[in-house]
Amino acid sequence: MQLVRKSLVATAIFSVCSGAMAAGFQISEHSAKALGRANAGEAAVAADGSVVAANPALMTQFNRPIVSITGAYIMPDIDMQGSVTNYFTTGAQTVPSNSYDVAPNEFVPEAFYVAPINDQWAWGIGGFSNFGLVSDYDGGSMSAPLADKTDLKTYNLNPSIAYKVNDSFSVGFGLDVVYAKATLNASMPTNLDSSVPGAAFAGQKITELKGDDYGFGWNFGLSYDFSTDTRVGFAYRSKVDLTIKGDINTGILPTLGAALYAQDSSSTSAAFLASLPSSFGDSVDLTLPAIWELAVNQKINEVLSVQASINRVEWSEFDKLEANSAVGAELLDETEDWDDTWYGAVGLTYVATNDITLRAGIKYDQSPVNADYRNLRIPDTDRTWYSVGMTYSFNKDFDVDFAYNYLDAKKANIDEGSVIEDGSPSLTGNFTGEMSGHAQILSVQGNYRF
Numbered sequence: 001m002q003l004v005r006k007s008l009v010a011t012a013i014f015s016v017c018s019g020a021m022a023a024g025f026q027i028s029e030h031s032a033k034a035l036g037r038a039n040a041g042e043a044a045v046a047a048d049g050s051v052v053a054a055n056p057a058l059m060t061q062f063n064r065p066i067v068s069i070t071g072a073y074i075m076p077d078i079d080m081q082g083s084v085t086n087y088f089t090t091g092a093q094t095v096p097s098n099s100y101d102v103a104p105n106e107f108v109p110e111a112f113y114v115a116p117i118n119d120q121w122a123w124g125i126g127g128f129s130n131f132g133l134v135s136d137y138d139g140g141s142m143s144a145p146l147a148d149k150t151d152l153k154t155y156n157l158n159p160s161i162a163y164k165v166n167d168s169f170s171v172g173f174g175l176d177v178v179y180a181k182a183t184l185n186a187s188m189p190t191n192l193d194s195s196v197p198g199a200a201f202a203g204q205k206i207t208e209l210k211g212d213d214y215g216f217g218w219n220f221g222l223s224y225d226f227s228t229d230t231r232v233g234f235a236y237r238s239k240v241d242l243t244i245k246g247d248i249n250t251g252i253l254p255t256l257g258a259a260l261y262a263q264d265s266s267s268t269s270a271a272f273l274a275s276l277p278s279s280f281g282d283s284v285d286l287t288l289p290a291i292w293e294l295a296v297n298q299k300i301n302e303v304l305s306v307q308a309s310i311n312r313v314e315w316s317e318f319d320k321l322e323a324n325s326a327v328g329a330e331l332l333d334e335t336e337d338w339d340d341t342w343y344g345a346v347g348l349t350y351v352a353t354n355d356i357t358l359r360a361g362i363k364y365d366q367s368p369v370n371a372d373y374r375n376l377r378i379p380d381t382d383r384t385w386y387s388v389g390m391t392y393s394f395n396k397d398f399d400v401d402f403a404y405n406y407l408d409a410k411k412a413n414i415d416e417g418s419v420i421e422d423g424s425p426s427l428t429g430n431f432t433g434e435m436s437g438h439a440q441i442l443s444v445q446g447n448y449r450f
Contacts, residue, residue, distance in 0.1 A: 025133040025152065026291075026313060029072035029108050030054065032401035032445035036389015037347025038361030041307025043221065043295035044233035048401075048447045049112030052126035055221035055235040055293075056160035056172025059122040065115035070401075070445035072110075076103040077440075080376060082414065082433015084142040087425035088198035089189055097142040097431060103135050119164070126158045130237070131288050137376075139190045145206060145428045146417055147376035148187045154180045154288070158219070168225045176217035178240045178288065184209045186428075188252070197425075201252045206427065209282065211246020217288075229299035236292040239317055245283040250276045256427075269424055287317040303351040307361070309344065315368035316340045338368040347387070359389040359403075374414050379435035381412040389443075397449045405441040 029035060031050035034042045042054040046061035049068030084090060084097040114124035136149045160174030185208035192202040219237040226232065257273025264270060295309040315338040347361030363385040374380070389403035417430040 025131050027108060027129050027132050029074070029441065029443060030070070030110055030128055031068070032070050032072075032389060032403040032443040033359070033391065035072070035403035035405055035441065035443045036359035036361070036387055036401065037307055037349060038345045038363035038385045038387040038405070040309050040345035040347030040361045040363065041233075041295045041297045042309060043235040043293040044223070044231045044297040044309075045295075045307060046223075048445065049114045049124065049126070050110070050128075052112045052114060052124040052158055052160050052174065053110075053128050053130075053156075055223060055233045055295075056124065056162050056174045056219065057170040057221035057223040057235075058233065059114045059124050059160065059162040059172055060116075060120070060164040060170040060223075062114050062116060062122060065113070065450040066447060067450075068112045068445060068447045070110050070443060072108045072441055072443040074106045074108060075440045075442075076105070076437060077101055078103045078379070078409075078435065078437035080143070080379065080414070080433060080435050082143075082431055084429055084431050085419050086142070086145065086427075086429025087419060088201075088427055089142060089145065089192055089196055089429065091193070091196040092419060092425075095142055097433070099137050099141045099143065102137050103133075103437075106134055108132075121164075122162045124160050124162075126156070126160070128156050128158070129154050130156060130291070139187065139203060142189050143376055143431045144187045144189045146186070146431055149183070149185050151183045152180065153182075154178055160219075162221075170223045172221045172223075174219045176219055176237065176240065178215045178217065178242070179212070180215070180242050180244065180286075180288075181212035182210070182244055182246075198256075201256065205249065205251035206253065207251050208249040209246055211244040211283065213242045213244050215240040215242040215288070231297045233295045233297075234293070235295075237290060239290040239314065240288040242286045242288065243283050244286055245281070247279050248282045249279050254278070267424060269422075289317045290314040305349045307345075307347040307349065311343050311345075313341050313343075313368070318368070337370045337373055339370065341366040341368045345385070355393045357391040357393075359387070359391075361385075361387045363387070365407075371412075374412060375416040376414060376431055379412055379414055381410045381435070383407050383409040399447050401443070401445040401447070403441070403443040405439075405443075407439040407441070409437045409439075411436045 030053045033047045046058040049066050051058035080099045083094050085094045110128040112126040116122045131154045134151050157177040158174050162172035164170045186206040188201045190203040192199045217238040217240040221235040223233045253273045254276045257270050260270035261274045293311045297307050299305045318338045343365045345363035350358045365383050367380045367382050369380040387405045391401045393399040412435050415432045417428045
């Protein structure tokens with residue numbers, strides 16, 4: 001059933017080379033200040049309104065309201081080089097298949113507001129994203145039946161409250177409201193030779209899925225000051241269960257099924273494809289994983305401080321994708337078998353003048369992908385972040401942050417799909433090759449205190 005199972009819902013709906021270039025499909029561009037030190041110490045540094053996302057307990061550190069608005073421009077450069085063997089598109093011959101710059105540039109905007117209620121209580125709200133991805137393979141790519149275009153966006157609304165237990169210890173709690181929407185399609189390559197069986201379908205859509213859902217979670221944080229120089233923070237954000245519901249446009253599948261059935265009336269796959277309507281309802285269960293962080297912010301002297309973090313993402317929740325199809329067939333039953341991951345970061349903050357603060361950091365980001373299941377829609381691998389940043393304070397009320405990150409990803413091998421499965425040609429075929437890539441991130445943020 002690979003012809004049906006993989007081409008119809010296309011392997012992993014939400015798994016592709018992330019535009020954000022964090023491991024898996026995580027987004028961590030919440031603060032330009034934090035990005036300047038490679039996100040080190042986020043759960044222990046009360047520097048701007050993004051504490052709503054990082055650690056709500058830190059909201060008690062603000063003695064007047066603050067608004068923080070940030071934008072990160074993410075520029076990935078990810079290439080796939082290999083070969084494809086496919087009965088329909090290559091005539092079962094092995095041909096080169098190279099795709100370059102498969103993840104387009106993306107802009108990620110976020111906004112936060114934090115305000116004290118009294119000496120002990122504070123509240124805040126944030127609009128941001130923790131997960132998302134975009135990829136877009138060239139229409140001429142011979143791997144287009146396996147991976148063409150994928151777009152997942154998630155939006156978090158996170159109202160939060162915090163309580164200062166005493167001068168050293170604070171706690172915070174938030175409600176996480178998540179909206180997710182996804183678009184995915186698979187297509188036939190545009191440049192098919194007239195001699196191959198699928199030539200009549202060149203450039204046409206195989207399938208397209210569009211769907212969305214709301215989900216709910218929660219987050220909490222702790223902050224403890226051992227002294228005026230040392231603060232430790234702990235933050236946890238729960239998993240969010242989603243069921244992405246939408247419609248599948250079946251594209252060329254009914255026509256292709258009818259043609260295959262005319263050639264072989266005993267083929268149950270061909271008969272099923274021929275019977276498909278032009279569209280039908282479908283849904284896929286997806287769990288966005290829990291995240292936690294343990295961080296420290298240590299002041300060395302009046303101008304220099306060091307930040308460090310260790311983070312865990314519970315990606316093992318993402319072990320399998322199963323479709324709940326209205327047409328009553330197993331259209332998607334795909335093992336992902338991801339692993340829980342760790343990443344660590346260390347950063348420095350240097351107060352150069354009354355107006356200028358400089359930052360630098362490094363982070364090692366571990367991939368959750370099991371190498372046996374790596375595919376074109378998720379060629380994920382370990383990566384290292386190198387970061388620099390600065391803040392310019394115009395006055396006591398307003399400052400602007402800048403950050404630059406360079407992400408270096410390890411190369412990774414990919415061997416996905418089959419030419420023949422269950423005795424029938426697979427529409428997706430096989431890709432064997434290698435991914436390589438890096439990314440750059442530019443971030444700007446403004447912070448205003450009332």
